[in-house]
Amino acid sequence: xxxxxxxIRVVDLTMVWAGPFGTRLLGDYGAEVIKVEGPGQWDxxxxxxxxxxxxxRWYNRAAYFNxxxxxxxxxxxxxxxEAGRDLLLQLLAKSDVLVENYRANVMDNLGLSFEEVRAxxxxxxxxxxxxxxxxxxEAHYVTYGTNVEQLAGLVSVSGYEGGEPLKTGxxxxxxxxxxxxxxxxxxxxxxxxxxxxxxxxxxAQRENLTGFVGEYLVDYSMNRELxxxxxxxxxxxxxxxxxxxxxxxxxxxxxxxxxEQFAGLCRAMQREELAEDERFATVAARKANEQELNAIIxxxxxxxxxxxxxxxxxxxxVPAGAVLTIPEVMxxxxxxxxxxxxxxxxxxxxxxxxxxxPWKLPRTPGHARIPAPGFAEHNSYVFRDLLGxxxxxxxxxxxxxxxxxxxxxxxxx
Amino acid sequence: MPLPLxxxxxxxxxxxxxxxxxGRLFAGYGAEVIKVEPPGGDIxxxxxPFKDGVPDPETSALFLYLNTSKRSVELDLGSQAGRDAFLRxxxxxxxxxxxxxxxxxxxxxxxxxxxxxxxxxxxxxxxxAYGQEGPYAEYRSNNLIAFAxxxxxxxxxxxxxxxxKNGGYQADYQGGLNAFSAANLALLAAERDGEGQHVDIxxxxxxxxxxEAGVPFYSYNGLWLGQRRGNLMSSFMGVYPCxxxxxxxxxxxxxxxxxxxxxGHPEWLEDERFATAESRREHDDVLMAEVIAWAAGMRKKEAYALGGExxxxxxxIHTMEDLLESPQLEARGFLRRIEHPVAGEASxxxxxxxxxxDAWRDxxxxxxxxxxxxxLAEAGLSESEIAAAAGAPA
Numbered sequence: 149x150x151x152x153x154x155x156i157r158v159v160d161l162t163m164v165w166a167g168p169f170g171t172r173l174l175g176d177y178g179a180e181v182i183k184v185e186g187p188g189q190w191d192x193x194x195x196x197x198x199x200x201x202x203x204x205r206w207y208n209r210a211a212y213f214n215x216x217x218x219x220x221x222x223x224x225x226x227x228x229x230e231a232g233r234d235l236l237l238q239l240l241a242k243s244d245v246l247v248e249n250y251r252a253n254v255m256d257n258l259g260l261s262f263e264e265v266r267a268x269x270x271x272x273x274x275x276x277x278x279x280x281x282x283x284x285x286e287a288h289y290v291t292y293g294t295n296v297e298q299l300a301g302l303v304s305v306s307g308y309e310g311g312e313p314l315k316t317g318x319x320x321x322x323x324x325x326x327x328x329x330x331x332x333x334x335x336x337x338x339x340x341x342x343x344x345x346x347x348x349x350x351x352a353q354r355e356n357l358t359g360f361v362g363e364y365l366v367d368y369s370m371n372r373e374l375x376x377x378x379x380x381x382x383x384x385x386x387x388x389x390x391x392x393x394x395x396x397x398x399x400x401x402x403x404x405x406x407x408e409q410f411a412g413l414c415r416a417m418q419r420e421e422l423a424e425d426e427r428f429a430t431v432a433a434r435k436a437n438e439q440e441l442n443a444i445i446x447x448x449x450x451x452x453x454x455x456x457x458x459x460x461x462x463x464x465x466v467p468a469g470a471v472l473t474i475p476e477v478m479x480x481x482x483x484x485x486x487x488x489x490x491x492x493x494x495x496x497x498x499x500x501x502x503x504x505x506p507w508k509l510p511r512t513p514g515h516a517r518i519p520a521p522g523f524a525e526h527n528s529y530v531f532r533d534l535l536g537x538x539x540x541x542x543x544x545x546x547x548x549x550x551x552x553x554x555x556x557x558x559x560x561x
Numbered sequence: 562m563p564l565p566l567x568x569x570x571x572x573x574x575x576x577x578x579x580x581x582x583x584g585r586l587f588a589g590y591g592a593e594v595i596k597v598e599p600p601g602g603d604i605x606x607x608x609x610p611f612k613d614g615v616p617d618p619e620t621s622a623l624f625l626y627l628n629t630s631k632r633s634v635e636l637d638l639g640s641q642a643g644r645d646a647f648l649r650x651x652x653x654x655x656x657x658x659x660x661x662x663x664x665x666x667x668x669x670x671x672x673x674x675x676x677x678x679x680x681x682x683x684x685x686x687x688x689x690a691y692g693q694e695g696p697y698a699e700y701r702s703n704n705l706i707a708f709a710x711x712x713x714x715x716x717x718x719x720x721x722x723x724x725x726k727n728g729g730y731q732a733d734y735q736g737g738l739n740a741f742s743a744a745n746l747a748l749l750a751a752e753r754d755g756e757g758q759h760v761d762i763x764x765x766x767x768x769x770x771x772x773e774a775g776v777p778f779y780s781y782n783g784l785w786l787g788q789r790r791g792n793l794m795s796s797f798m799g800v801y802p803c804x805x806x807x808x809x810x811x812x813x814x815x816x817x818x819x820x821x822x823x824x825g826h827p828e829w830l831e832d833e834r835f836a837t838a839e840s841r842r843e844h845d846d847v848l849m850a851e852v853i854a855w856a857a858g859m860r861k862k863e864a865y866a867l868g869g870e871x872x873x874x875x876x877x878i879h880t881m882e883d884l885l886e887s888p889q890l891e892a893r894g895f896l897r898r899i900e901h902p903v904a905g906e907a908s909x910x911x912x913x914x915x916x917x918x919d920a921w922r923d924x925x926x927x928x929x930x931x932x933x934x935x936x937l938a939e940a941g942l943s944e945s946e947i948a949a950a951a952g953a954p955a
């Protein structure tokens with residue numbers, strides 16, 4: 149059975165993480181994604197691979213770039229030149245979807261606004277995903293992933309109990325915006341199929357992420373009280389936290405939501421008397437004496453490996469999970485059993501393991517089909533096969549620097 | 562223009578956050594979402610925070626937010642009558658969203674093998690911690706545990722402290738958004754040929770691709786830092802205290818000149834130690850001290866305005882108060898005022914993306930069981946069947 153997005157062509161102008169992750173998901177689920185970079189305006193992740201620039205085609209070898217751009221084709225077009233803009237519009241005329249994540253006014257300045265694209269393709273689903281959205285007084289502000297989580301309100305409620313607001317562990321705003329892209333595109337395609345008309349989707353990364361802390365906003369709006377960071381604690385339940393386990397910097401999470409689970413924890417620790425102890429016998433008592441309880445639990449967890457403790461606790465019906473490091477995520481038996489990794493071979497970068505498409509749609513599965521493209525690898529497919537340009541025209545595009553087979557390595561130093 | 566998902570009927574048999582967030586997005590974009598609640602209601606009704614701090618199943622901010630624009634049907638899926646009634650509803654649904662452990666879902670009659678015969682075009686979306694199969698499929702989990710097992714928690718926090726989760730229910734929200742994207746892909750496929758399927762969302766698997774460079778650098782280069790980095794990731798990426806809060810900076814190489822200008826330190830551009838991205842990394846401690854000193858003397862909104870003026874990626878940590886006062890969100894109409902019959906009026910986040918002015922709706926969360934009668938009568942159940950299906954009053 150065909151993948152859900154089979155037959156859908158996507159022109160991908162996105163760079164770095166949020167956009168490329170979103171379009172990678174489109175490719176995972178069957179769309180033909182053509183990533184367009186300028187000879188001098190290439191995706192800067194190509195340069196963030198730690199590959200010495202003395203190595204041949206270093207710009208095709210960066211793990212971070214290759215990770216976010218599998219299942220895509222690559223064409224080089226300089227959109228700042230009139231001929232490049234024309235070329236892109238020809239491609240868009242034969243496509244279903246455009247995705248871009250430039251700052252709000254960049255596409256307009258390139259002469260590639262929704263209206264201008266719609267003039268050549270009235271059925272285009274045009275997805276913009278700038279940090280602040282396409283409109284508003286802050287639309288032109290520059291913003292990246294860690295800024296997004298700060299603007300979204302998430303950082304203000306994150307952190308250790310009683311502590312300062314805390315960053316997430318990475319540029320969390322980026323992938324959370326990317327995750328919305330398949331749904332936004334699906335809704336856009338649905339609307340297009342129904343009305344015959346294209347649609348402009350404006351996905352402001354900060355607004356999308358504010359949706360992940362909506363209850364705090366409703367709460368504040370009703371009660372006018374700001375909530376301090378709560379660390380790993382839960383408003384009602386204890387134990388609910390992270391505990392040191394055996395090994396250097398290894399930890400396990402445990403979360404008991406009722407008496408039955410707590411009794412299981414006591415049995416697992418061979419401390420059954422604690423379930424009857426008046427300090428811990430009820431949900432309210434455990435919450436009131438949380439610190440004391442946590443110390444007792446950590447005494448036990450620190451004698452076990454985090455995985456071992458997890459398995460023991462789960463056998464007693466206790467919600468518990470190891471705090472996995474990245475190497476542990478990659479070797480985790482559950483993810484292995486699910487088929488979460490597959491080997492991919494890249495002609496320049498070699499073989500390594502990548503995640504498989506995350507969602508199982510058994511009748512219309514996604515696949516990690518092709519590795520990330522080398523720079524301009526599919527120029528010929530796009531210019532000759534798709535656009536039907538003759539050799540003379542193509543030669544002129546190269547001569548004028550509208551396209552190239554290699555990136556200008558002077559940019560992004 | 563009809564709403565984007567108008568005509569789609571969704572049954573949400575979800576508790577707490579992940580499935581309800583998925584359902585909220587369906588409802589906002591126009592699907593009819595029938596929230597099937599157990600007798601007594603979704604546990605998020607008991608969770609709070611509550612209006613004025615007074616527990617009431619109709620005033621939990623968590624429930625109010627996650628369940629906008631839905632209908633509520635109280636149904637006891639623990640009883641045969643409840644499961645029979647549910648099958649009648651399932652026959653006429655496009656999508657079912659659920660987030661129970663696989664064995665619990667089966668006990669409630671939510672297994673695909675039972676649902677498919679009554680409705681072959683049905684898309685059943687299951688959101689679980691680990692997926693439908695595998696050695697941990699039946700392990701118990703919640704937001705904290707999922708955050709740990711997906712690899713995000715180890716990376717979060719200060720280097721000399723334990724790992725810490727992000728605020729709220731981030732793993733659950735990720736599950737909900739992943740499920741919404743996956744469900745809409747499956748709907749596209751079902752609309753093409755009339756065939757549904759069982760969509761299997763594992764929150765752990767959803768997290769693996771979003772660990773930034775962590776996985777590729779480890780998998781491809783064999784590099785792993787193995788360290789949490791707190792608020793001070795580096796001089797060019799971090800959160801720094803200022804006079805009235807905190808500012809955040811995220812400076813890529815190309816933003817360095819505007820950043821030096823915005824901070825009032827053009828002399829940094831002449832300083833050899835800071836001449837290239839590499840030399841700035843080499844003198845990270847020196848530069849970080851400079852940035853910390855700069856931030857300490859700033860007011861947050863002033864720093865943000867300078868960032869905007871000079872096109873430097875400088876923001877400030879927005880509290881909920883700042884969000885309600887944000888000129889940007891105000892100008893875009895992102896904050897929606899919604900009147901609820903018990904909780905009163907409050908501000909809610911709007912759609913995750915815009916697709917025209919009439920593509921999203923803002924109805925209040927339903928009162929518990931408000932639509933039980935109407936929905937089950939529509940499905941053709943008699944009064945006595947409805948009473949039996951809804952279960953004994955809690």
